[in-house]
Structure formats: C-alpha cells, structure tokens
Amino acid sequence: MSLITTLARLEAVDTGRAQPLATTNHRHLSPHPLVFVPLTTAGEAGAPLGALVGTDRETPRLLVVPQPRDRDLRFAFLAELADIVLPYIDAYAADVEAAERNETDPETGKRVKVEVELCADAPQLIVPSRSGIDFVRLLGRSMRFRRTAEQDPETPHPAPPRVPLLGRWLTHYGERSRVPGSSLLLALTDVLSRHWATGQSSLEDQHLGALLAWIDPPDGESGAEAALRAELRRDGKGQLLCPPAGPATDPAFDNKLLAPAIERYDRARTALAAAEDGIEADDRLGELTAAERQIRDLVESRTRPTWDAVWRGLDLLRALPEGAHTADRWTRDRWSFTGHRDRVLAGEPPQPRRDDAVTAANKLATREREQARLEAQEALDDPLVMAGRRLAGEAFAGEVTDVVMAYSEGKRPSPRPLVTVRTDDRPHFGERAKVYRSLGGKPQAAEFVEYARHEGDGTSDAHSHPDQSDDPTHALGSLVVLRVVDKMGRGKEPETGSVPEKGDLVCFTLFEHEQRGGAKLPDPEETPWTHGGPPGETDAAAPRLEVQPDAVTEEDVL
Known part of the structure; x- marks a missing residue:
C-alpha cells in the first residue's frame, strides 16, 4: 500500500x-x-x-x-x-x-x-x-x-x-x-x-x-x-x-428459507413421478410449479439488491x-x-487444462509487462496518482530555472542541453539515472547530472549526493540538473518545443513510460525436454527421472 x-x-x-x-x-x-x-x-x-x-x-x-x-x-x-x-x-x-x-x-x-x-x-x-x-x-x-x-x-x-x-x-x-x-x-x-x-x-x-x-x-x-x-x-x-x-449466500438464508424450499420441491417432484392418473398428476404438477416459483422468488430476493x-x-x-x-x-x-x-x-x-512451458512463460511475461505499463499510464493520466509516485520518490515536478545549451562530443555533435529544475520533491536518484517526461504523448529521456543546493547568498553549490535533511534552505527547493538526450530532432539545433524553457512547469519520472519486450522464447514445438518437451509428445531418448519408493528399513517395522 x-x-x-x-x-x-x-x-x-x-x-x-x-x-x-x-x-x-x-x-x-x-x-x-x-x-x-x-x-x-x-x-x-x-x-x-x-x-x-x-x-x-x-x-x-x-x-x-x-x-x-x-x-x-x-x-x-x-x-x-x-x-x-x-x-x-x-x-x-x-x-x-x-x-x-x-x-x-x-x-x-x-x-x-x-x-x-x-x-x-x-x-x-x-x-x-x-x-x-x-x-x-x-x-x-x-x-x-x-x-x-x-x-x-x-x-x-x-x-x-x-x-x-x-x-x-x-x-x-x-x-x-x-x-x-x-x-x-x-x-x-x-x-x-x-x-x-x-x-x-x-x-x-x-x-x-x-x-x-x-x-x-x-x-x-x-x-x-x-x-x-x-x-x-x-x-x-x-x-x-x-x-x-455473490456468489456466496448467508447461512441464515440457507438454513431457514432455501433448504425447506428445496425439500418441498423434491417432495413435489417425487410425488409427480409417482402419480397414477391424470387428475392426480395435475395436482402434483401444480404443487411442483408452486415449489419452483418459491425458489425463484428466494433467488431473486438475494440477487436483486x-x-x-x-x-x-x-x-x-x-x-x-x-x-x-x-x-x-x-x-x-x-x-x-x-x-x-x-x-x-x-x-x-x-484451451488446454494446463499450459505448456512456452505459453505459461509468455503469459507471465505479458502480465508483468502490462502491470508496469498500467502503473505508468495511470500516473501519467492522473495527477493524484502521480502525487503518490512523487511521494515515493519515483517522480518529481518543478519549475525550470535555467537552460544551458550543450553538445555531445564526436564527429557530429548532437544537442544535449542542460536543464535545471527547482523541485520540492525528493526523487531517489542513482548515478547517471534516467528520467522521462511526456512530450506529445511520447517519452523524452534525460540523464541526472547533479544536485545544486541553495546557499544563503543566492548562489548554488553543485554536488552529486546532497544531504537535504541538513540543508536549512531546503524550503526553497532543490535544484536538479538534467541532460536531455533524445526527442529533439536530427538537426544541430533542437526542434521548437522539444527542450523545456525557463519558467516551464515540468514533471519527470524515474520509471519508463513504455515497457520493452522480453527475450524471445522458442516455439512450443521446440520446447526442450527439461521443460516438458513438445506438447503432446514424449522423447524416448531424453532421460526421465522415475520416482521410486524408499526402501523399507528396520525403523519402518514396529
């Protein structure tokens, strides 16, 4: 919870x-x-x-x-x-x-x-x-x-x-x-x-x-x-x-109402089967119909609310x-x-009674992937859910205070702007941790660079692992420096709107927005014998472990 x-x-x-x-x-x-x-x-x-x-x-x-x-x-x-x-x-x-x-x-x-x-x-x-x-x-x-x-x-x-x-x-x-x-x-x-x-x-x-x-x-x-x-x-x-x-019923209902009604129905059905002439059969059929109607009324009284x-x-x-x-x-x-x-x-x-190894593994992987995707999407759709992730240190929100344009090293430098965000949240960053924000419905990635702690004279002291509990100016918020790494186009200059601007309110998450697929599993027909072999087939050449009963010892005889 x-x-x-x-x-x-x-x-x-x-x-x-x-x-x-x-x-x-x-x-x-x-x-x-x-x-x-x-x-x-x-x-x-x-x-x-x-x-x-x-x-x-x-x-x-x-x-x-x-x-x-x-x-x-x-x-x-x-x-x-x-x-x-x-x-x-x-x-x-x-x-x-x-x-x-x-x-x-x-x-x-x-x-x-x-x-x-x-x-x-x-x-x-x-x-x-x-x-x-x-x-x-x-x-x-x-x-x-x-x-x-x-x-x-x-x-x-x-x-x-x-x-x-x-x-x-x-x-x-x-x-x-x-x-x-x-x-x-x-x-x-x-x-x-x-x-x-x-x-x-x-x-x-x-x-x-x-x-x-x-x-x-x-x-x-x-x-x-x-x-x-x-x-x-x-x-x-x-x-x-x-x-x-539902579908459970209350014991008082079972004992006081349902059981006598079913017993009455059984007696009426037995009497109808034993009827010897048409007049008697009509009377018994009326009793059976009344008993069945009583059970219907009881079931409706339990299910209608x-x-x-x-x-x-x-x-x-x-x-x-x-x-x-x-x-x-x-x-x-x-x-x-x-x-x-x-x-x-x-x-x-x-569908088979029991899944083969590949099908079971695929189902498990699908459920794990969909669980992570659901949690991410609910947070992105709902500010109240996102607030829970922020409290847990899995996301943070704040105001952009500075943007410095920088470029990667190499033959073809790419834009890697440094964005400074003031936040009151306390995200759980690791070294070079990846963070993500939603940009046009797609996740844009950034790297955590450093913290910048406020000083009394209005300057900042950059460091990687601050002890915020000892910072008397934490009420002003922490400055988080991030390096944006993708979704900025292929040109030397970032596309318009792809980089946050000073004064923008942004929200970054430490969890990925889209889940990656797992390792490719073999086809069911190629399942190894260690995982049950191909469905419906047995491999006579594969070793089989037969469970043998333990040998009788003196301690087993009284």
Missing part, C-alpha cells in the same frame, strides 16, 4: 466518507455491459443456484436451478445462460474494421505490416466482486470440455449444443481478467476500490454494499455506520437486508472522466477478443 493510499484511508476514517484515489476513470466501461450476478449453493462452488444476467438495468433475466444437485437442471441453467451470453458476444464479433498488425514473413523472417480484421468493439462482462470472477473461471473450466450429442452420440450425460462454446468464451474472459488493465471482465468491487479509499480493510471492500456505503453514504449518516448496517442489519425473519455480493448495487456503482464510475490511455488498453482487449473469435471460427480445440 502506497503512502498516499494510507493517508487517504486515514482521512476516510476521520471524515466518515471514502476518499478519492484517482481523478479519472482508469477502466473502460462499455455503454452496454453484460452484468452477471451469480449465486451458488453453500459448500458447492460448482453447483449454481441461480443468477441475474442482462444488459438492461430494469429488466434482468432470472435463471434458477431448483435442485442444484440435479445434473440435468444444471445443464438447463447453463444452456439458458448460453442463449443470453453468446448472442451478446456474437453481436460484437460481426462488427469489424480494418487494422494493421506486424507479423513475421515466413519466407524472409522480417517483420511486415499486414492488414487484418479488428472488431470495432468488444463485449464487456461485469460481476459484483472478485469471487464472481473466480466463478466465471470455474464455469468455463467445467463447460469447455463437455461433449454434446452431436460430437459424440454415445457420451453419457451430453451437454446442450452451445454449452461448450460458452465455456471457451468464459475461460478466455477469465484468463484475460488476470492481465492488469484489462476491462473485458471486471469485478466492480476491485474497480471501485481502485478509485476510492475507504476506512475498512481490503477484505471488507469485497462486500459491494459496504463499499458503496463508504463511497456514497445516505444523508446524515457516516460511511462507517452505513457500512455496518449494510453488513449486519436483518429483517424480522433474520435475513440480511443487504445480501452479500446486488444487481441494483452494481448499476449504482457503474453510475459513480461513469461520473469520472476517462483516462487518456484507457482507450489504448481497451484496443488491446479488442485484439484479444478478435484473436479468440478467429480461433473459434477456425475450429481450433478448447
């Missing part, structure tokens, strides 16, 4: 209201997201109880599994979910635009630009909390390998036709959610926690009702009081007025202006969505 986040949390406790951590929205929000509020049976994460899903705030679709242990009813739930989600995805997959992408020419091995299709937009899935993302991953893993009757007529318990396809899409969305900055699948509690600091713990922030109570408490009530009421207050039947954000809370949270986020780099990250999401669409259309098999 950064210093500025800690200060914001302390201020939230003091004022009784959540404090902003950002002034812009750093996550893309689709105009028409698909909101998914799942509910599962307690103790059985893979047994869905129901869900509210849809893109219309006023008319969500309610899906219910009256008996979660019944495989056929679970498949019917998944088929109905597929009938809602897949048309939503297909609507975005059909709208494409022309785009250029760098690819390797198989003949020359050089990188060339190729015109390809890119989806003009991508579908966005929003769940209430982080546990909802885990549930989406679980659904994808349990569905994408299911066999349908068309694929294998002899398979036991065949899945409905579109269930495996939905599993592949949910798996892709679950994997994409692990990439920092991605917005294809968002947990609303995580997004709200990124933009506001509350006076409670990060674990308590996963309760959507309590989090919203801190951010937007009712009139005349503090955030702490509203959050406590959202977490604990119950009605006359002992049920929570603000149910958890969370559904309304999700849209309320989206309203709060939409009130913030979008960050400058948010659209760029969404473009990468669009490429990801388009790539998976192409794999599905090409008839490729589902």
Whole structure:
C-alpha cells in the first residue's frame, strides 16, 4: 500500500466518507455491459443456484436451478445462460474494421505490416466482486470440455449444443481478467476500490454494499455506520437486508428459507413421478410449479439488491472522466477478443487444462509487462496518482530555472542541453539515472547530472549526493540538473518545443513510460525436454527421472 493510499484511508476514517484515489476513470466501461450476478449453493462452488444476467438495468433475466444437485437442471441453467451470453458476444464479433498488425514473413523472417480484421468493439462482462470472477473461471473450466450429442452420440450425460462454446468464451474472459488493465471482465468491487479509499480493510471492500456505503453514504449518516448496517442489519425473519455480493449466500438464508424450499420441491417432484392418473398428476404438477416459483422468488430476493448495487456503482464510475490511455488498453482487449473469435471460427480445440512451458512463460511475461505499463499510464493520466509516485520518490515536478545549451562530443555533435529544475520533491536518484517526461504523448529521456543546493547568498553549490535533511534552505527547493538526450530532432539545433524553457512547469519520472519486450522464447514445438518437451509428445531418448519408493528399513517395522 502506497503512502498516499494510507493517508487517504486515514482521512476516510476521520471524515466518515471514502476518499478519492484517482481523478479519472482508469477502466473502460462499455455503454452496454453484460452484468452477471451469480449465486451458488453453500459448500458447492460448482453447483449454481441461480443468477441475474442482462444488459438492461430494469429488466434482468432470472435463471434458477431448483435442485442444484440435479445434473440435468444444471445443464438447463447453463444452456439458458448460453442463449443470453453468446448472442451478446456474437453481436460484437460481426462488427469489424480494418487494422494493421506486424507479423513475421515466413519466407524472409522480417517483420511486415499486414492488414487484418479488428472488431470495432468488444463485449464487456461485469460481476459484483472478485469471487464472481473466480466463478466465471470455474464455469468455463467445467463447460469447455463437455461433449454434446452431436460430437459424440454415445457420451453419457451430453451437454446442450452451445454449452461448450460458452465455456471457451468464459475461460478466455477469465484468463484475460488476470492481465492488469484489462476491462473485458471486471469485478466492480476491485474497480471501485481502485478509485476510492475507504476506512475498512481490503477484505471488507469485497462486500459491494459496504463499499458503496463508504463511497456514497445516505444523508446524515457516516460511511462507517452505513457500512455496518449494510453488513449486519436483518429483517424480522433474520435475513440480511443487504445480501452479500455473490456468489456466496448467508447461512441464515440457507438454513431457514432455501433448504425447506428445496425439500418441498423434491417432495413435489417425487410425488409427480409417482402419480397414477391424470387428475392426480395435475395436482402434483401444480404443487411442483408452486415449489419452483418459491425458489425463484428466494433467488431473486438475494440477487436483486446486488444487481441494483452494481448499476449504482457503474453510475459513480461513469461520473469520472476517462483516462487518456484507457482507450489504448481497451484496443488491446479488442485484439484479444478478435484473436479468440478467429480461433473459434477456425475450429481450433478448447484451451488446454494446463499450459505448456512456452505459453505459461509468455503469459507471465505479458502480465508483468502490462502491470508496469498500467502503473505508468495511470500516473501519467492522473495527477493524484502521480502525487503518490512523487511521494515515493519515483517522480518529481518543478519549475525550470535555467537552460544551458550543450553538445555531445564526436564527429557530429548532437544537442544535449542542460536543464535545471527547482523541485520540492525528493526523487531517489542513482548515478547517471534516467528520467522521462511526456512530450506529445511520447517519452523524452534525460540523464541526472547533479544536485545544486541553495546557499544563503543566492548562489548554488553543485554536488552529486546532497544531504537535504541538513540543508536549512531546503524550503526553497532543490535544484536538479538534467541532460536531455533524445526527442529533439536530427538537426544541430533542437526542434521548437522539444527542450523545456525557463519558467516551464515540468514533471519527470524515474520509471519508463513504455515497457520493452522480453527475450524471445522458442516455439512450443521446440520446447526442450527439461521443460516438458513438445506438447503432446514424449522423447524416448531424453532421460526421465522415475520416482521410486524408499526402501523399507528396520525403523519402518514396529
């Protein structure tokens, strides 16, 4: 946790209201997201109880599994979910635009630009909390390998036709959610926690009702009081007025309401199966319908408050202006969505249960690179986020007090102007440290040369490692001398606007704005045996270590 986040949390406790951590929205929000509020049976994460899903705030679709242990009813739930989600995805997959992408020419091995299709937009899935993302991953893993009757007529318990396809899409969305900055699948509690600091713990922030109570408490009530009421207050039947954000349920709801309703449903279904004539069957069918309607009402009573809370949270986020780099990250999401669409259309098999060594290494490298890029872009887009980096000594801002033109040594001297900046920040410089500033959206690099400490007579004493704590004139700020090294054009004189001028306010960072790619990994087919060998193949010539049981000794026998 950064210093500025800690200060914001302390201020939230003091004022009784959540404090902003950002002034812009750093996550893309689709105009028409698909909101998914799942509910599962307690103790059985893979047994869905129901869900509210849809893109219309006023008319969500309610899906219910009256008996979660019944495989056929679970498949019917998944088929109905597929009938809602897949048309939503297909609507975005059909709208494409022309785009250029760098690819390797198989003949020359050089990188060339190729015109390809890119989806003009991508579908966005929003769940209430982080546990909802885990549930989406679980659904994808349990569905994408299911066999349908068309694929294998002899398979036991065949899945409905579109269930495996939905599993592949949910798996892709679950994997994409692990990439920092991605917005294809968002947990609303995580997004709200990124933009506001509350006076409670990060674990308590996963309760959507309590989090919203801190951010937007009712009139005349503090955030702490509203959050406590959202977490604990119950009605006359002992049920929570603000149910958890899903997919978990409250034990009091399970024991007092849900369990008797499911038991009533089981009795009605058994009685209907045992009915001997039509009149008795009609009566039993009426009892079964009533029992099922009761379960539907119970599921809706637990999911509707969370559904309304999700849209309320989206309203709060939409009130913030979008960050400058948010659209760029969404473009990468669009490429990801388009790539998976192409794999599905090409008839490729589902994602494997376990990644091979090269794929796993590429995923890890991508996540590390995107995390560094996200942190840099958020700081560049948001002065409040940049303030946190300045407090941490990772950036500094100030006024340019002097610019001295200098040139590099060599046959063709290049401009290397020395820029002196007065700053009140305390950046953590190393010897010849590189710093960067944004110039026309591109990073311009400079080298740290020296500090210049103020003296009482108005002169300065240049030195490399000042002890600012002993400087009685530190209140005047420190003078930092930098040497600009690029983005000044190819001429002997710098291009206009490429060098700061005296009196300009500038902000330099010690972190890079653009992340470099890592080392090139071998193709999966060329994976060495030390890392599992080529996927799906075994190398008989490679040595294999077989685990043998330990030999029995006297100490093993009593």
